[in-house]
Amino acid sequence: MLKISIIYKIKKNIWGGGNSFLKNLKDNFIKKKLYTNELSNADIILFNGHQDLFCVLFNKLRFPKKVFIHRFDGPMQDARLIGSNLDKFLYYYNEIIADGTIFQSEFSRKKNIFYGYKSKNYNTVIHNFVSSKIFNTKDKKINNKRIRICCSSFSTNKNKGLVDLKTLDKKIDFSRIELFHIGKITYRLNNIKLIPPKDHLEYSNILKTSQYFLTLSHFECCSNSVLEAIGTGNRIIYRENSGISEIAGTDSIEFKDLKNLIGIINNLKKNKENYINKTDTETLNKKGVEDYINFFNKIIKNKKKFNYYKIIFFLKLILLYYKFKIINFIKKIKS
Numbered sequence: 001m002l003k004i005s006i007i008y009k010i011k012k013n014i015w016g017g018g019n020s021f022l023k024n025l026k027d028n029f030i031k032k033k034l035y036t037n038e039l040s041n042a043d044i045i046l047f048n049g050h051q052d053l054f055c056v057l058f059n060k061l062r063f064p065k066k067v068f069i070h071r072f073d074g075p076m077q078d079a080r081l082i083g084s085n086l087d088k089f090l091y092y093y094n095e096i097i098a099d100g101t102i103f104q105s106e107f108s109r110k111k112n113i114f115y116g117y118k119s120k121n122y123n124t125v126i127h128n129f130v131s132s133k134i135f136n137t138k139d140k141k142i143n144n145k146r147i148r149i150c151c152s153s154f155s156t157n158k159n160k161g162l163v164d165l166k167t168l169d170k171k172i173d174f175s176r177i178e179l180f181h182i183g184k185i186t187y188r189l190n191n192i193k194l195i196p197p198k199d200h201l202e203y204s205n206i207l208k209t210s211q212y213f214l215t216l217s218h219f220e221c222c223s224n225s226v227l228e229a230i231g232t233g234n235r236i237i238y239r240e241n242s243g244i245s246e247i248a249g250t251d252s253i254e255f256k257d258l259k260n261l262i263g264i265i266n267n268l269k270k271n272k273e274n275y276i277n278k279t280d281t282e283t284l285n286k287k288g289v290e291d292y293i294n295f296f297n298k299i300i301k302n303k304k305k306f307n308y309y310k311i312i313f314f315l316k317l318i319l320l321y322y323k324f325k326i327i328n329f330i331k332k333i334k335s
Contacts, residue, residue: 002296004034005042007052007059014197016154017128017224018048018073024131028289042066044296047097049073050090057318060097067299070098072123073108073221075115079159085324087115092320095119100299102126102292104222105243122302124295127247128222129288132281134200135231140208140276146175147268150210150234152182152225153217154197161216161239164258165192171262179214179265182206207232212268220244233276237264249279 010023029035036042039059047056048071060068072094073079076086094101094117101123103109109125142148153160162185169189172179180193182203195206207213213229214237220226222243226236236252238244239261245254255261 002034002044002293002300003036003042004029004044004046004296005036005039007039007045007047007055009052013199014154014203018051020130020200020224020228021128022048022071024129024285025289025292027131028285032289032293034293039063039066043300044069046071050076050086050093053093056097067099067296067303068097069100069102069296069299070094071102071104072112073104075108075111077115078111078219079221084115087112087117089320089324091117091119095121099303100124100295102295104128105246107243107246108221122295122299124291126288126291126295127284128224128227129285130224130227130231130281131200132231132285134204135207135228135281136204137208137231137233137276137278140233142209142211142276146178147212148178148180148210149212149214149237149265150180150182150207150229151214151216152203154183156184156186159218161218164216164261165189167258168192168262168265171266173266177265177268180206180210204228204232207234210234212237214265215239215244217242222247227281230277230279231281233278235277237261249277251277 006022006026008022010026011019014020026035039045040063044067045059045063046069074087074090076090077084098119098121100121101119103112103123103125105127106125109123153162156162165181165185166187166189168179169192172191174191180195182195183197185194198206207229211234213226213234215223215226216239217223218239220242226238226244227247229236230249236244236248238248238252238254240254240256253264255264
């Protein structure tokens with residue numbers, strides 16, 4: 001039987017989309033009795049983005065015959081606005097370590113290829129998916145007084161677009177609209193209700209009280225928060241030029257800029273039938289897990305022999321990594 005292990009320190013509390021997704025994926029593998037905590041017993045070792053770099057490098061040298069699959073996102077120069085160095089590093093890293101690559105959206109795959117990704121390993125696109133046990137429409141309650149919109153972010157990254165909340169706080173018709181934000185924020189607002197980060201169950205219950213979910217992010221590969229909002233019956237409002245268009249559904253609303261968004265929100269009409277997004281997250285969850293397993297089996301059948309001469313490149317990779325760290329440290333000092 002196929003055995004899978006994940007190199008990633010999963011946190012129990014809410015800690016960003018990657019953590020939530022990998023926790024759900026691991027739980028599904030455990031349920032199917034495919035997961036092992038022992039890397040030595042695994043056929044497949046899944047690693048994520050740029051996390052746990054040295055652990056991945058060490059275990060690739062330790063287990064060169066095992067299949068290493070890279071869950072890829074970005075490009076980082078769009079997602080984190082930190083330049084192209086990290087992307088170049090990750091493309092090099094991917095080419096050396098990965099036997100297969102999973103992109104989270106076609107949007108992300110095309111963007112990475114545009115910026116220089118050209119690894120010869122097998123790759124595919126599998127959208128993220130969420131736990132239907134937590135994110136569902138059971139006991140969903142709609143406020144009949146005002147249209148209720150939720151937005152959330154557990155990062156203060158500028159690219160998340162949270163600064164736009166300041167303008168929305170002044171321009172939205174709050175006699176008709178109730179807008180609240182869950183997560184981290186560094187400034188006070190007068191009309192938008194701020195809710196501190198919650199655990200997954202509490203977060204789901206809050207999402208069940210809204211009709212719309214607003215994401216202000218300028219770039220998203222395949223947003224877990226959007227999928228969680230869809231799972232709890234929300235219609236999605238999102239910024240154009242993003243991987244969200246692949247998952248948001250036909251009932252979603254796309255906006256071009258802040259002025260356009262203000263107009264959209266202020267013209268939202270109350271649905272007499274209390275709109276609930278009917279997307280079947282349980283089916284999407286099952287399909288997503290099967291897509292991962294099928295890709296794993298495909299790579300096992302087509303794995304290429306590891307070239308030990310690549311150890312030289314590992315050393316160059318480590319030097320490149322530290323060069324990147326030093327450059328960014330200098331940039332922080334100057335700013």
